[in-house]
Amino acid sequence: MTGPSVEISKDLTIPKLFLQQCRKYGASRIAMREKEFGIWRPITWQDYLDRVKLISLGLISLGLERGDKVALIGDNRPEGLWTEIAALCAGGIAVWLFQDSLMEEVKYIIDHSDTKFLLGEGQEEVDKGLSILDECPKMEKIVWDDPKGMRNYEQNVLISLKEVMELGRELDRKEPRLFEDRINEGQGDDIALLFYTSGTTALPKGALLTHYNMLTMGHNLMAVDPCQPTDDFVSYLPFAWIGEQMMSISCGLQIGYTINFPEEPETALENIREIGPHVMFAPPRMYEQMTRTVQVKHLDSTWIKRNLYTFAMKVGYRIANLGFEKKPVPFHWKLLQKFCHLTVHKKLRDHLGLSNIRNAYTGGAAMGPDHFRFFHALGVNLKQIYGQTEIAGISVVHRNGNIKFDTVGLPLPGTEVKITEDGEIISKSPSVFTGYYKNPEATKSTLIDGWLYSGDKGFIDEDGHLVVFDRSKDVMTLSDGRLFSPQYLETRLKFSPYVKDAWVIGNERPFVTAVTCIDYEVVGRWADEKKLNYTSYHELSQKEEVCALVAHQIEEANKDLPAPARIRKFINLYKEFDPDDDELTRTRKLRRAFVEERYANIVEGLYGDQGIIHIDTTIKYEDGREAHIKSDLRVTNWPFQRSKQWNYF
């Protein structure tokens, strides 16, 4: 395997590297593929260069100056990546927004970042842009790409990507050297990205990352886990997530692997299977989803398949545990492993699109040990990544053969990680950002003497691995004074296919309680089989039988815990947690402070002695309509009664 052959210096920028790689690979190699109209269409490095050049010159001719911000919003498509690179080539700064951002978030970020141009994929994004036009006077043009539904739009502020490229072509004729000159003007310390952190607490903060930050981070990751130019990568997670920037741009450009874009967001998992990527980086929820798919299929399959699966997983877990303990695998276990691989693991991995995977990373939030062990049992080399947007995405990662599922691994080369006296994780590396945009106060408290203060609590264990405890403010104090991580319990609960989300409460309380959100599809199917009638999520979640089902899942999660940390009471929420309701961040992290305030009456009810909690609340739909909800939630108390008539598996 080859590591990155690119030397990172303070002179190198992303556009310079881009130009270098396009020239090296030219028309003979595939830079990216997009599935369109049911067919994977290749785009060579030469095509990539040509398009970026035209868009870049087009943006310059529209008036893009060095340091201007270009905001982008849309699904993962080549056009999005081209425009981002084009903006960087012209000396601009890229600001990505989450596709499902609400109007207020879009407005805040566009306004705060002083965006000059906005690239929206199609009608939906254009509508968002147009509706905030008056409040964001610095925005000059909205560029759109997908013509569907755009026939009746005639505003002067709009321009299609095609027209931008046409402008670029004209400028190229007049000034054929402009594109390269602009690229050569760039320096490594120039700002490349302005990325807004999702913020579990307050308004998003814009982190400024330089070209040098991004390139060193990719370089250091690739030094640990080298990729090859022939590898495939599927780009389907939002570009607004730093992890996707890291894989598609930092690592992608340095290695030159092929980036594949799915047809539609809905087809992503199917498309991943078609491609069979070699490397993958996804937040835990993707892996949780995969686990759930397997568990549900297992529930539905035939007797023989179920037994074979159970057996193969036992073998898998045993061998994975030997791996974690760094013990050799005895010969007869190797034979068994071979058998299980051929009969079960290989096929499961194929179904999940993980056949070719060399390194699968998870990061962005905590992943439960159960999920982690599950993937290792299947033979997938899953590793934890730890980092923040402020350190270009990653600072700590597991190494091959040195994986501990309760840690996040060792610092990257060139990265120092320390724990302060009060237990906060701080790190220093060439990838640490330069500060928050227009927010010197936040910068001052986060960046001290070149050390990045993460706000996370943790410690370094005897093997030098970093253990991330939790966000400082999320750590709970149990009744016996012991500190405990609610996330740990939540991730354990989420290992059950029936539980989609969980929120564990217990800070300075007499006992621990939980609010759970059932998985509508899985529990719905279970209810169908049990011939239970229900008409809505709400009704299903409050069924006595469903509460008993969840109680059983909680009992399982409680098993290995010390008594004060066990969940003693829970309710099923009448809805799922939703980023649109501000309950989760866009990367689906629970916003604890917010839910605590929003569901104060539920918390009160859980610590009171009533068996039913009355709810009277308003919920807001995506289109702004509101609905009034009045309902009763059933509180289930420990010891959980296990009803005899239900067979849970």
Next chain:
Amino acid sequence: MVPKSGLKEGDVLLELEDVHMYFGRVAALVEVSLQVAKGEIHSIIGPNGAGKTVMMNCINGLYKPQRGSVRYAGKDIGRLSPHRRAELGIARTFQKIELFSGMTVLDNIRLGRHIHMKSGIAAGSIYAGKTAKEELSHRRFIEEEIIDLLEIEHIRHKTVGMLPYGLQKRVELGRALALEPELLILDEPLAGLNLEEVEDMARFILDVNEEARWKVTCVLVEHDMGVVMDISSRVLVLNFGNVITDGTPQEVQANPEVIKAYLGEEDLYATRR
């Protein structure tokens, strides 16, 4: 029949004149006349049992009216069977979904291409040369024009019977479009859909009607007054087989007889909103 005011001779695509339809002694349609101009969305509304679906069946040939004429692009089609009318460019969707539920989405849409297939059974079973090329061009049409338009990429290989109702409705529209129709009859395309699905479907209908690629004239039977009044060029109101009025959405909403026919039906403007 003389074209309505404002229309020229060649503008009228579909014309029903003095159509009567009886089932035994029940009069389903009495003296019904309708002119649909090229490029418009002409909606037919009326209470349940007003004869809307019967009228649609008369247009596409499932029923043959006892009296009156049905003319399409200037030609009398009253005697033609449904499949001959389909060849002329009349496609339709049904109130109750009429898909092949055991087949995939793609196969259902392919069936709509049937009338454009030139190769016979023999050539098809060998599948080489010209036949293969033809198949590919049809497949391409389906992918680029229909699946992309209706946003059903994620279900193309799914069995229709397993899909939620809203998606089945979309597939049915897809199959009708595969025929590349000039006139599209939509029989309650929004019935049973949730708000989001209604908005999607209304968008698709407008796309098909307005997009330069399609420019399909639509006859729309629908109960959702919000959508009907929003997207129609003209609206015809039926009650007990009689035409009450035929005019622009504004005219129809102001017509006292329409209000009377709908009296007691509070949901005239608020079926789903």
